[in-house]
Amino acid sequence: MALISKSTLKNRGLDKLKQKANELLNRTIDQHITLAVTGLSRSGKTAFITSLVNQLINEGNGSKLSFFDPVHNGNFIAAKRVPQKHFHVPRFDYDSAISAITSEPATWPEPTHGISELRLAIRYQPKNSLLKYATDMATLTLDITDYPGEWLLDLAMLKQTYQEWSQQTHSLMTCLPRAEHSQSFLAKLSEIDPFACASEELLSELAQEYTVLLHTFRHQLGLSVIQPGRFILPGDLAGAPILEFFPFPGLDTIDGNDYQNAPDDSFIGMLRSRYLEYKEQVVRKFYREHFLRFDRQIVLADCLKSLNQGKESFADLELAMSMILESYNYGKSGIFSRLFSPKIDKLLFGATKADHVTPEQHKPLVALLNQLIHQNKQHLNYESVQVKTLAIASVKATQTGMSKHKGLDVPVIQGQSMDHVNEEESTGLFGQKITVFPGAVPSQLPNDDYWQSNSFNFMEFAPLSGLNKQQCLPHVRMDQVLQFLLADKMI
Secondary structure (H helix, E strand, O other), X not given: OOOOOHHHHHHHHHHHHHHHHHHHHHHHOOOEEEEEEEEOOOOOHHHHHHHHHHHHHOOOOOOOOOOOHHHHOOOEEEEEEEOOOOOOOOXXXXXXXXXXXXXXXXXXXXXXXXXXXXXXXEEEOOOOOHHHHOOOOEEEEEEEEEOOHHHHHHHHHHHOOHHHHHHHHHHHHOOOOOHHHHHXXXXXXXXXXXXXEOOHHHHHHHHHHHHHHHHHHHHHOOOOOOOOHHHOOOHHHOOOHHHOOOOOOOHHHOOHHHHHOOOOOEHHHHHHHHHHHHHHHHHHHHHHHOHHHOOEEEEEEOHHHHHHOOHHHHHHHHHHHHHHHOOOOEOOOOHHHHXXXXXXXXXXXXXXXXXXXXXXXXXXXXXXXXXXXXXXXXXHHHOOOEEEEEEOEOOOOOEEEEEEEOOEEXXXXXXXXXXXXXXXXXXXXXXXXXXXXXXXXXXXXXXXXXXXXXXXXXXXXXXXXXXXOOOOOOOEOHHHHHHHHHHHHOO
């Protein structure tokens, strides 16, 4: 076994000190941004990160970033991917994602199944900041972190006892549309004495049944509030006993002393212990390792899919957005807070898949998302957080135009519907396009009368064919996204 010399160890120590000093300097002079990309599953996080990276590293090669000041004003130089800081965190698989979008036939990349990171180094020429007196070329380090949206909802559990979480979850399970699917599971729980000695086999069986229910709520009913999120996206915790618990109904009717003194080996004692362990070892650990260091954030929401799936699904999306936003540490970020207690100072809400509706529907789409987040947005504005809402398409999948209908010009979009992808794969008809007017987006939260008199059928589209990974992907307002999130650090 080779021995490592003292000089080698000393050099390694010096290198680490230099790296930490450089990171500290970058944060002091605002040359480092930690960006959280969040949102519920299927909201388009993977496509968003892929497009953001693609736009920056290919800038100048067919780029359309006219609303991004560093490009518009000529002080953007170049960007490249560099090794990330946290080697224990999986790397965001940009290469696989861009290959899927630019393949023939083109497909959407696989969704996120766990946390991942990617780091960009962005070179630019400072023009207005103090840096212009020190250097002709500066580097902005951008760390991007992506993780499953379902994990975000778990952060709300940090503020809840097992009793409170059980009551909230049971209330959801007894309301439409969850109630019909939950009856059998809740009936089994009603037969259990909470103070009886627990059977690990039964706990495991019921936890599995509850997990199946969560998958049904998410994938069959299209609901957004899924807790615990690790149950359907367990990552490296798959099969661990810490994921074998579930809400227990009727705890509000139990005497408080009896509940607190329940033996650890009783049903209620064991469920409570696993809930507390989950909060500490999974949720709080996740929060401390990742959330506390973010200083900018984008929250992605697919409002169109929730409109398609009806009133209850849309109300569930509204609840989920509120739960997510309550968990973040917001506030004005100055030099000292950036160094010792970073806080999110810019927050962007993105209404995704804006290319799935005609351009005049983008304004009501933004208004609808603003309605969803209204109360949270008021609080954030009070805390001096810069907030913006945009209708975006990370990777544009349709083309827009006009068509005649009963003698009138009607705006339409054209693309390949995802509904026909599997059929066309088997028949060799890939590439055939359809032209549709997808419908109108309500600019306000629909009331009961609106839901009864209107139905939505916004289609899903596959990526355009013929895209090139060496060129910038077509998009809707990604330049405005970059302008809001990055431009103030590149002046």
